[in-house]
Amino acid sequence: MRRLFATICLVLLCSGSAFASGFSIYEASVRANGVLGAFSAYADDASTIFYNPAGLGGLEGINVTGGATVIAPRSTFRNLSPLAPTGQKTVMEKQEFLVPNFYGSYQITDNLTAGIGVNAPFGLGTKWPDDWVGRGSSIETSIETIFVTPSVGYEFSDTGIGNIRVGAGLRIAAHGKVKLSRAVTNFSPEGTFALDGDLKEPAFGFNAGLQYEPTDKVTFGFTYRSKVTTEFEGDATFDNLSVGFPSSAQGGAEITLPSSYVLAVNVEPVKGLRTELDYVWWGWSSYDELAIEFDQPIPALGGSTIVNERNYKDAWQLRFGAEYTELPVEGLTVRGGIAYDENPIRDRYVDPTLPDSDRWLFSGGLSYQVTDYLAVDASYIFIRAKQRKVTNTHEGGIDGVYTTYANLPGLGFTLNL
Amino acid sequence: MSYFKRYIKGILSLALVLALVTGCEDYQDLDVEPVDTGDADFSSYVAVGNSLTAGFQSNALYEDAQKYSFPNLLARQLQIENFEQPLISNPGIGDPGRIELTNLESSTTQYNTNQGDPINTGIGQPYNNLGVPGIKVDAYLNAPDDNPFYPLVVNEGNPQNPLPNIHAAVQELQPTVVSFWLGNNDILTYVTSGGLREFTNPSNFQTQYVSAITQIQNLESDPTVITANIPSVASIPFATTVGPQFQAQIEGNQQVPGLVVQKTFYQENQQIGASENREPASLIEKANLDDPSQALVLLTARDYLPYVGVSANPQAPSYDEAAVTAILNYWRGYIVNAGVATEEEVANYSQSDIEDTLRQMTIGQYQQTFGAAEAQTFAANYDGFDFDQPFGLSSKNPFPNQFVLGANEISITNTVTGIFNSVIASQGDVNFDVNSFFDQVIQDGQYTDPNSNVTLQPTIGSLFSLDGIHPSNRAHAALTNELIETLNSATNGNIDKINVSKIPEGIPVAN
Structure with missing residues (x-):
């Protein structure tokens, strides 16, 4: 046991990453952070709207949860x-970076609960010195998003094979900023x-989920x-x-935020201990290029578009948590x-806008019930x-x-009301 | 309970395994693989040379270009720390200044006459890059007079206090490897002046070159000496760009029979077995402008080519006041440069004053070259200048000499370059054959970087900077790769090459 602690301490002392792989942010609730987002089969509070909307089906009364995560990434090149x-x-x-989250749910009937969530599932922020060696690749990059997710969940109980919950919601990208x-x-x-x-106008997607609880000790999500x-x-x-460029222009870019799915299993081996393993898949291959289109031809570019190839590949994460x-x-x-988080960026396209790499995540957390509510x-x-x-980055990239x-x-x- | 224990144990073992797998790499130290330089010691490098070594580009020596000089790039690949260069702040030092692009689409340029300042002074030792723009081989052992770059480059950190010669700097640094790339200017001044200025006497060249190399080889540090040779004149856009362009322009125009160029007179040059024509102007046929062995129209002709065909006679259909003013002003300057009259005097010269002066000057030059008796016969048959005739199309209104190398001058240039290159090949430990490299590029029409898909053409803005003579940033990277290839095969080393696509083009622009 002592050796274990020593090893963990050593790891913590000498290591590190920013955000989750790609530019997704999985830190969508403080409780879920404690179990590193291994939460899709458990989801006992309103943040289930993000992790698995099916979880709403099991929520009673009014449930409100909110908080913020500070992300402090450190990189060197x-x-x-x-x-x-x-x-x-x-x-x-x-x-x-302060990444806020807020969720509220309301039980409409015995089996039906509706809720709404506000969180920031994607974001990125890197800033390098103005005169640094990679300034031709990037000086500053930031992407901010706020998603609003109205959702509903329904629980089928007494099915004879255990509880089944289903849920779905709209994912609305309501606010967004990019800066580069x-x-x-x-x-x-x-x-x-x-x-x-x-963000030019709100963008839409959806989420859907399923939870199956064959016994009260095991849940699949x-x-x-x-x-x-x-x-x-x-x-x-x-x-x-001034030569070859206008003094100013309007520019626009389309960024496809990837799809993802989660396969989760939650087990309660002994009373009071819930453990969960989640496999999360990310469809990052949809992010193949970042094309900036200008409202006018720019002579130095020989056209009105700058295309940065990204060619991300799909990636996965394995998240394990215990409560x-x-x-x-x-x-x-x-x-x-x-948790282990595989990065979606091929070596050739790694650049300082997002110095990504495979990473390990370690977490701890606690909750204290101050009052009944x-x-x-x-x-x-x-x-x-x-x-x-x-060492073999794309043209315009920097090796290091x-x-x-x-x-x-x-x-x-x-809050549980 | 045993189930619980097993479970907890399982989780803890998993965590332990993961922690161990993650390991504890030392993030403070970067394991850079050492460079494999084979049998040679390349740990301390000094570059001797001219503007090509200095990283001079677009008619100026400036920081943004110096950063990509081939010696600096080579030093990086050799992982040499503190390879010092005499950096000059942008837009650098040049006469009259750096050439900058003013418009991307039309590729128009202008000189930026602002001058930069030294920014890497006070380092207390000589610079490792001892490239001095403009110098010839003899400057290695004898500091040149009136070279504005010499005191900035060859000092111990204080430009006020230059060292007596370049060798003194090399001696102080005691390098283990020296690149020696001199000799270009020994012929290039002849080329860029349209044959008006002399090249270095080949036997003097040999003496100067050999004694320089011997001095370096006698250093206590016993350096590996790399000698680089001289590319042929046909490989520089300065000599090959505007001729074919002008040719294409006049193609099919029956009114323009060809370019007529003013020429001076040379006696037979016994040393190199070549001779010059004795005619004051020779007709260069249209097609010849496309043939680099027949005529090379220099980049400096660019401003005057549009005036070809213009007459100074206001009644003539080809009269163009602005063009005539420019042409007459050119000849006024020519007279002043020859020391025949002062600037104030020529300012008041009429057209016929200029015509008369030029006629007398031509006869005088003839006499100087071939003697008084021959000059008398020449004068009797010589019509002289008449600017009413179409500019550049008549032997009485020829295109100025200094803008064109004729067939004889080209042949002389090639012969002299060949002699110089054979001297260079006989010296040093490793020969860097820059001449063959450029020949190959001209033959292929491009350079293809083996490390990326970048191709570079032997044109201004690609392999060459805006002056058409000096290599661009990326050309310096390509040259570095060629040099690395040469070094690797000479020393059984394995120095990494540069991915040329990573080097910014850094084209100077007027902002």
Whole structure:
């Protein structure tokens, strides 16, 4: 046991990543964070709207839960390109992102519950120094999204083979922002290209889920979330670029946020201990390119479009979490989790806009029932990405080694009325 | 209970295994594989050369281009830390300044006459890149007079206090490898002046070259010496771009029989077994502008080619006031440069004053070359200048000499380059055959980077910077790869090559 703790401590000390793979954010509720999102077969609060809308079918009365997760990613880059000395180190600027979530559900009939969720399932934020070696690939990138998810769940009880719950909801991308800037190194003096765009109009998708509870000790879950195609539009600026560029332009980009599905099983081996394993699949191959279209031809581009190839591949995650309630302190629940997250970016397309890599996630969390109705929730996730060395990146990419880790503390509340 | 224990044990073992699998790589140290330089020690590198070594581009020495000089790129591939270069802030130093693009579609350019400043001074030792733009071979042991770059490049960190010669800097650095790429300017000044300025006497070249290399080889550090040779004149866009363009323009125009070019006179050059024509102007046939062995119209002719056919006679249909003013001003400058009259004097010269002066100057040059007796016969039969005749189409209104290399001059250039290259080939430990590299590029019509799908053409804006003589950023990367190839085969090494597509084009633009 002591050896185990020693090893875990060692791992925590020397490692790390940002966000989940690609630019999805799976930290959609503080309680779920505690079990690293291994939550699709369990889902005992209103955040089930995100993890599995079928879970709404089992929720009684009014349930409200909300909170926020802080994501603090840290990355460094060591150069292997001919543009700077080998091994030259650049530290990504430190940023902290507050990712909020809020869910509410209302039981309409014995078996039917409706709810609405607000969370940020996709996001990204990286910022490198203006003069760093990879400035031609990226200086600053950020993607923000807020999704609103009205959902319903229904429970079929007494089926003779156990409880079956189904649920579905609309996924509405209600708010979004993209921001990107990078240096244009094709010219001397160098210039800077920046795009600052907002979601043009709400974009729609759906989710659907199923939970099957053959006994009260075992639950199976399945969730599907469709892809959502978002369009962003805003001002493009070309700083210090007067030959071959307009002084300003309007630019737009379409970003397809991928579909995903979850296969989950939750087991209660002993009273008070619930353990769950979730397999999450992501259809990242839908993100094949980032094309920015301008409202006018730009001579330096030889057209009115910049296309950045992305060619993501589909990816998966394995999430394991456990929750224990039978503690000496009444009203206290503790959670823990571990997960492996495969990144969707091929070596050739790894770039500093998102220095992604396969990663391990470790979590801990707790809830304390303050009153009969109110609980406070806390969680902590540590992400450690594998060191990623890329040496044959696409044209315009930069070769080097990325190391990334992230800390994600979360705090929230849950109300059961 | 035993089920519970097994279960908990299972989970904990899983966590332990995962933790171990994740491992604990040391994120502070990056294991960079050491460079395999084979039998040679390339740990300390000094580059000796001219503008090509300095990373001079688009008529200026400036930081954005110096960063991609082939010596700097090679030093990176060799993982040499602190390879110091005498960086000059943008837009650099050049006369009259850096050439910059003012319009992408029309490719028009202008000089940026702002000058940059040294930004890497006070390092307390000589620079590793000792490329001095403009120098010839003799400058290795004798500091050149009036070279504005010499004090900036050859010093110990203080441009006010230059070293006595380049060798003094090399000696102080005691490198284990030296690239020596000099000799280009020994012939290039002849080329870029349309044959007006002299090339280095080949036997002097040999003496100077051999003594420079011997001095380097005698260093205590016993360096590997890489000698690089001189590309042929036909490979530089400076000499090959505008001729064929102009040819295409006049193709099918029966009114334009060909370009007539003013020529000066050369006696037979015994040393290289070539001779020059004695005529003051020779008719260069239309088709010849397409043939790089017959005529090379220099890039500097670009401003005057549009005036071909223009007459100074206001009654003539081809009269063009602006063009005539430009042509007359060109000749005014020509007279001033020859020291025949001052700027103030020529400003008041009429058309016939200029015609008379040029006639006298031509006869004078003839006399200087062939003697008074021959000059008298020549003068009696020589009609001289008449700007009423169509510019560039009449022997009385020829296209200026300094903008064109004629067939004889091309042949002289090739002969001299050949002699220089055979001297270079006999010297040093490793020969870098830049000449064959460019020949191959010209033959293939392009350079294909083996590490990416990038292809570069032997044109301005691709392999060449805006001056049409100096390689671009990416051409420096291509040259570095060629040099690495040469080094690898010479020393059984395995130095990594550069992916040329990663090198920014860095084309200078006027903002």
